[in-house]
Amino acid sequence: MIHQSPEKEKIMAILRQIAQLGQPVLREKAAVIPEPGAPAIQALIEDMLVTVADANGVGLAAPQVFESVSLFIVAIRPSPRYPQALRMEPVPMLNPEIVWASEEMEHGWEGCLSIPGIRGLVPRHRRLRVRYLTREGAVLEENCEGFPARVFQHEFDHLNGIVFVDRIPSHDLVTEKEYLRIISSAG
Known part of the structure; x- marks a missing residue:
């Protein structure tokens, strides 16, 4: 941390390494965070924000940064x-x-920063009601559907030691190159 003044500290974010499939941390159940405002948690959030942006991801779970x-x-x-x-x-x-x-499910293409080069058609719930704590510790409950619901479920799985390839039949797995060909020909 850098001290700007005696009463104020600024968190300096660092780019984190992303765990790849095979790392044991990706198969563990994540621990509940007892103090959302703890400095270590706030620093982790800052690190994850710069890491997900750098990796061009749409989501990132803490187990993915060990x-x-x-x-x-x-x-x-x-x-x-x-x-x-x-x-x-x-x-x-x-x-x-x-x-x-929702009982309504939909299949959609997913990839994962921890499993580069692979895409799969993953069945997910179309709509969700979710609850979480903000970084300040406030409880929020909200509805999400479509792609945001998909991203939430994908990241939520990471907290339970599940990766997207666990959820799909092997014939629905393709390489990133083939996925890009499929979506570009779909219009």
Whole structure:
């Protein structure tokens, strides 16, 4: 940390290494965060914000940066991999939970920063009601649907030691190159 003045400290974010499939941390159940305002948690959030932006991801869970705590960032924005994505401000979500999930499911293409070069058609609930703590410790409950619901479920799985390839039949797995060909020919 850099001391700017005696009463104010600024957190300097660092770019974190992203755990790759095979790292044990990706298969662990993440621990609940007892103190959202703790300096270590606030520093982790800052690190994750710069890491997800640098990796051009739409989400990042703490286990993906080798921290097995119940925290993820939803950072949806259009990219070559998700050209139809909405643009949202990145949202840190601590101790998230799914309060309700629709019976309606939809299949959609997913990838993962921890499993580069692979895409799969993953079935997910179309709509959710979710609850989480903000980085300030406030409890929020909100509805999400479509792509934001998909990203929430993908990141939530990381907190439970699940990766997207666990959820799909092997015939729905493709390489990144093939995925880009598929979506470009789809219009």
